[in-house]
Amino acid sequence: MSNKFRIVFSDVDGTLLNKNRELSSATIFQIRKLKQHNIPFVMVSARMPAGMIHLYREVPMDNPAICYNGALILKSIEEGINGNNKLFSTTIDYSVAKSVYSICHKFDLHFSLYSNNQWFASKNDEWRLREENNTKVKATIYSNMEYKISELENEQQHIHKLMVMGESMLIDALHNHLVSQFTGKINIYRSKDTYIEITPASINKAAGCIILLNHLKLKPEQAIAFGDNFNDTELLQTVSLGIAMENSPAEVKEKAKMVAPANTDDGVARTLETIFKFA
Numbered sequence: 211m212s213n214k215f216r217i218v219f220s221d222v223d224g225t226l227l228n229k230n231r232e233l234s235s236a237t238i239f240q241i242r243k244l245k246q247h248n249i250p251f252v253m254v255s256a257r258m259p260a261g262m263i264h265l266y267r268e269v270p271m272d273n274p275a276i277c278y279n280g281a282l283i284l285k286s287i288e289e290g291i292n293g294n295n296k297l298f299s300t301t302i303d304y305s306v307a308k309s310v311y312s313i314c315h316k317f318d319l320h321f322s323l324y325s326n327n328q329w330f331a332s333k334n335d336e337w338r339l340r341e342e343n344n345t346k347v348k349a350t351i352y353s354n355m356e357y358k359i360s361e362l363e364n365e366q367q368h369i370h371k372l373m374v375m376g377e378s379m380l381i382d383a384l385h386n387h388l389v390s391q392f393t394g395k396i397n398i399y400r401s402k403d404t405y406i407e408i409t410p411a412s413i414n415k416a417a418g419c420i421i422l423l424n425h426l427k428l429k430p431e432q433a434i435a436f437g438d439n440f441n442d443t444e445l446l447q448t449v450s451l452g453i454a455m456e457n458s459p460a461e462v463k464e465k466a467k468m469v470a471p472a473n474t475d476d477g478v479a480r481t482l483e484t485i486f487k488f489a
Contacts, residue, residue: 215485218244219276219445220478221418222255222262223344225455229474231344232414233268236479241269243488252276252422254415254445255298255434256399256407259327261311261345263287273309275427278370279397279409279441280418285425291326298421300410301368304359306395310372310408311355311382319376320353325367330358337375337404372396372408379404399441416444434485436470436478438462453481 220226222291231239242289245277252268254276262275266287269467274297275287281297289295307323314321320337323330331338331349338349346483349441352358361367374384385406388398397414399407415437433449437444438458443465446452454466463469470477 214432215434215451216428217423217426217434218249219254219332219433219435219449220480221415221437221439221442222250222253222257222265225436225442225473226253226455227473227476228453228476232321233265233441234476234479236476238269238405240357240479240482240486241271243486244482245269245271247486247488248465249486250426251273251353252419254419256401256409257345258292258324258347258371259284259287260329260347263347274422276415276418276422278406279399280413280415281370281409282326282368283418283422291392297425298418299370300413302372302396302408302410303371304363304369306392307359307369307372308356310374310388310392310396311366313358313387315355316454317376317380317384319374319380319384322375323352323355323358324367324371324373325362325369325468330355341373341375360434370409374406374408378403390465401439415442416448419445419448424455436481437466438473451485 244251252271252274256279259277272288275284283297285295285297311321321332329349330352332355334351395409397409402405431450433444435449436450436453437446438455446466452466453468453470454463456472470481
């Protein structure tokens with residue numbers, strides 16, 4: 211079965227990383243085996259490039275990266291943000307970004323904006339600290355976010371993701387409001403009870419992977435993908451072998467062709483070892 215597979219896609223948080231948000235030694239070992247056989251291992255995440263590059267370097271590997279749930283695709287994680295290295299990029303509409311910020315500001319919620327490899331946070335608060343700890347990336351505090359959005363628009367710099375963080379009841383109310391106001395204009399994803407992640411409506415992880423597959427002259431039938439949450443379901447259904455983690459919600463497992471052990475139990479590593487029986 212392994213001979214047909216020429217690329218592996220994997221979500222990061224809740225899938226690839228263990229309970230300490232790290233790559234285990236077993237996971238690194240299996241990815242290195244893929245590298246030895248010229249099979250790219252590509253991370254597909256809502257994270258920004260800076261939140262993924264340290265993981266690539268642990269292997270080490272210099273492969274493509276699908277960031278912001280597909281809103282930004284880099285041919286090489288190490289080459290960074292430049293025109294030649296950007297395979298694909300799309301933006302949240304600037305007026306929508308301003309409207310979302312205005313609502314968040316009114317309710318005193320933390321608002322973060324991501325553009326290329328920059329993270330701008332509206333507040334120097336516990337939510338910023340928590341996210342910095344999770345992703346190993348430092349935010350730039352920018353209290354006048356409306357001005358920053360206008361600046362990005364004038365420079366035609368894409369807004370790849372917005373993130374709102376706060377107490378779950380406020381996030382509940384905001385989520386319902388955003389869905390009613392902006393369906394079709396943005397993708398709204400509840401990654402945690404206290405988080406809302408917003409990306410352009412025109413893209414998702416599956417579409418991002420298809421763009422990269424076409425660039426690499428590969429087909430979905432040659433691809434494996436791992437994921438654990440609702441924003442992974444299209445991807446798991448698009449590739450030949452979509453694998454959900456044991457820690458996934460039941461609805462995600464139902465959309466997958468296989469279920470791997472949990473991320474806390476080296477699920478990706480153990481499954482790769484089973485599928486790719488390298489000598």
